[in-house]
Amino acid sequence: MNIAVFIKQVPDTTDVKWTVNNNIDRTKMDSVINPVDKEAIEAALRIKEQLDAKVTVVTMGPKKAEDVLKEAVAMGVDDAFLLCDSKFAGSDTLATSKVLSASIKELLPDTKLIIFGQSAQDGETGQTGPCVAARLNLPSVGHVSEIVEITEEKITVVSETDKEKITLNVTLPAVLCIYNYVYPPRIPRVCGYVKAQDYNYVTYNMYDINVMDSETGLKGSPTYVSKVFKCNDTRNGMLFDAGETSVSEIYQEIKKVL
Amino acid sequence: MEPNGILIYAQTDDDNRIEPVVKELLTKACSLKEKIWNQRIMACVIGERINYEEMIKELGAYGADEVIIVSDNRLKTYNKTYYSEIFTQIAKNHPPRIILIGATSQGKDIAAYVSTKLETGLTADCTDLDIGEANLLLSTRPTFGGQLTADILCKTFPQMATVQQNIFKAEKIDKTAVAKFDWIDIDKIENKIEVINRVVKKNSSENIANADIIVAGGLGACRDNGFALIHELARKLNASVAGTRVAFEKGYILKSQQVGQSGKIVAPKVYIAVGISGADQQLVGIKNSGKIIVINNDKNAPIFKYADIGIVGDLFKVLPELIKEVDKDKEV
Secondary structure, rough: OOEEEEEEEEEEEOOOOOOOOOOOOOOHHHHOOOOOHHHHHHHHHHHHHHHOEEEEEEEEOOHHHHHHHHHHHHOOOOOOEEEEEHHHOOOOHHHHHHHHHHHHHOOOEEEEEEEEOOOOOOOOOOOOOHHHHOOOOEEEEEEEEEEEEEEEEEEEEEEEEEOOEEEEEEEOOEEEEEEEOOOOOOOOOOOOOHHHHHHEEEOOOOOOOOOOOOHHHHOOOOEEEEOOOOOOOOOOOOOEEEOOOOOOHHHHHHHHHH | OOOEEEEEEEEEOOOOOOHHHHHHHHHHHHHHHHOOOOOOOEEEEEEEEHHHHHHHHHHHHOOOOOEEEEEEEHOOOOOOOHHHHHHHHHHHHOOOOOOEOOOOOOHHHHHHHHHHHHHOOOEEEEEEEEOHHHOOOEEEEEEEOOEEEEEEEOOOOOEEEEEEEOOOOOOOOOOEEEEOOOOOOOOOHHHEEEEEEEEEEHHHOOOOOHHOOOEEEEEOOOOOOHHHHHHHHHHHHHOOEEEOOHHOOOOOOHHHHEEEOOOOOOOEEEEEEOOOOOOOOOHHHHOOOOEEEEOOOOOOOOOHHHHHHEEEEEEHHHHHHHHHHHHHHHHH
């Protein structure tokens, strides 16, 4: 069985850099692997331990996104490649889903299972997985908290939100979005790091995956940022120093609002 | 067909009750409608055994002009395949300028599917909506971990946005809606997902999105008996306990208790923030609270800007004293 895992490199949020178009300038920032995406890899590797599977990790981003692929290879995946083209820059969810689904169609056509992390730490929209599924006309399940059983034809999963817990049978091929903190990722071993260091990470551009100029990047993105600003709402409230004012005095104020 | 109107996904629960976020979106849609000429507000309900009259009355009371109803026994509980495809077909049959969907897990599912099938833009988890240049929908959302806010426009129709509960306020108006029935050929939808078991969690009373008073803890409370003190204060005040993303990551609260852009937006009468710096996406989640009380030992913590009552002090000293004060108060 062929399994594809899509991962995202997320910028180190302590130091934001912007392009002139008000998009995040990822080239100038340090990237780390989106935490829940490691759990998506872990979920794939656990399936591989049960049945004969090949796990391929894919990411879209600048050349240095290779760093996150290294970590995936160190964890034990079979292959990892990069979707990199200057034309991809500035893609919104719709344009990103176009590129990712094209990579499945063109490079991994016999994929039975596509796994995402539930959402990215930087954007938090959690829409890319379901969008890719919609493009490929595949069923998708989000908030996956457990993979119960998998065969060549179908997968049984538990999807859990704070309202309900549902067990589902899904016909393969399918897309899953793995929820946070359910598949703690393994720590790579030294031999994993050695393999990752020497591994040949192939890069594919838009022609390799048959995506047109107009379908990707800023051109292919219907949404665009018109303005970015720092939110400056303030409430001019009272401020007490507990070292100077007793809590009993402060409580008299709190009582008025309770 | 020229796109016209604002289409809202009127999500209902198992008992066919309209989700609160739907009413909030309808109220917002009314104010958007005033800014663009000649638009109608459509609300789409998908389910089984829907009480049409009641549904039309209720959705109309919050501003819907037309209520589109799709009812079938296969739609008793939410099924992603059916619901997403049905809503897509509704959007094709009645092409709107704008689609608004509550950012529930169900709503997000549907929104992602619809935007892909209609090849249109989607802005998720918006914190404000307005009409901007060229009568386009202006969607505001925090970006980059909530440190900055972005205004986003969309160059395709329909322009789609999802919004969490409690971002907008629902207001009843004196109005009635007209029913429209739409027939969608459900037999043609190929369902590849079979539900084999479903357990509904009984936590609606503990839902922090509907709480009156919330005591919430952040990183500062994630040690020693910090959260024990928070729980004790909450008990005395009949309040709900919540926390930040860090508190969830460290296991002090459940995901359902997490406040902020990646958790829930809350709007209690009183929000007590304990050991929360507010540097992150947290502030988005509490802005709509009535009064905000902050306890933090760092007087430079950004959250103090949002405080109606700010207390600079060590939570491990302040909370026990505060609990004593509440006790004394109760005795009187």
